[in-house]
Amino acid sequence: MAMRRLIGKTFKFYKQAVNQAFSETNLFYTNVVLSIAISSTGDLLEQSYEFYRQEINKFDFKRTAHMAFSGCTAGVLCHHWYKFLDKIIKKRTIQNVIKKLILDQCIWSPIIILSFFATVAIFEDNPIENFTDEVHEKFWILYKAEWVVWPPAQIINFYFLPTKYRVLYDNTISLGYDIYTSHVKHSKTKKYVEKNEN
Numbered sequence: 001m002a003m004r005r006l007i008g009k010t011f012k013f014y015k016q017a018v019n020q021a022f023s024e025t026n027l028f029y030t031n032v033v034l035s036i037a038i039s040s041t042g043d044l045l046e047q048s049y050e051f052y053r054q055e056i057n058k059f060d061f062k063r064t065a066h067m068a069f070s071g072c073t074a075g076v077l078c079h080h081w082y083k084f085l086d087k088i089i090k091k092r093t094i095q096n097v098i099k100k101l102i103l104d105q106c107i108w109s110p111i112i113i114l115s116f117f118a119t120v121a122i123f124e125d126n127p128i129e130n131f132t133d134e135v136h137e138k139f140w141i142l143y144k145a146e147w148v149v150w151p152p153a154q155i156i157n158f159y160f161l162p163t164k165y166r167v168l169y170d171n172t173i174s175l176g177y178d179i180y181t182s183h184v185k186h187s188k189t190k191k192y193v194e195k196n197e198n
Helices: 002-021 027-052 061-088 094-121 127-160 163-186 190-197
Strands: none
Touching (some): 027 061, 027 163, 061 094, 061 163, 094 163, 127 163
């Protein structure tokens, strides 16, 4: 009996916490925190793999903090993007889902990729040069990956989920993609390799 009461109270507390986190008042903060957590986790998992492969000999927590900052930026941007998208295209029809998908892939994906390179470049030496080099060499790698991962995922997102759960769902799918993003970001550019060979 006591166990049942405890489970009932725990479930009630959990339900209240979720309702509060995804309320209109707190949704922005929830989305940003989720995005920071997922970007950090993605980088730590990628570093774990690099450590296992002996590509690195210790974890770089500064790098994780930079990825967390890029996640914060993505959280802010995605929160407002999904609200805007649902405001201009309202009804949940297959036709509208396709419209949202095209806007998301053709307009939003490039913006998010560029903002990712920009926010991480801020913390590096020669940020403008690094940003330009990485966009030139790595933008299309990530953009092609976006076309593999996101269209099927976003069909579910746009058709089935209410606006308030879009960033949560996005982040759930994004964990695997964030591992890949961290890998692409921290692989050396041709220019970097040439510079260090000379």
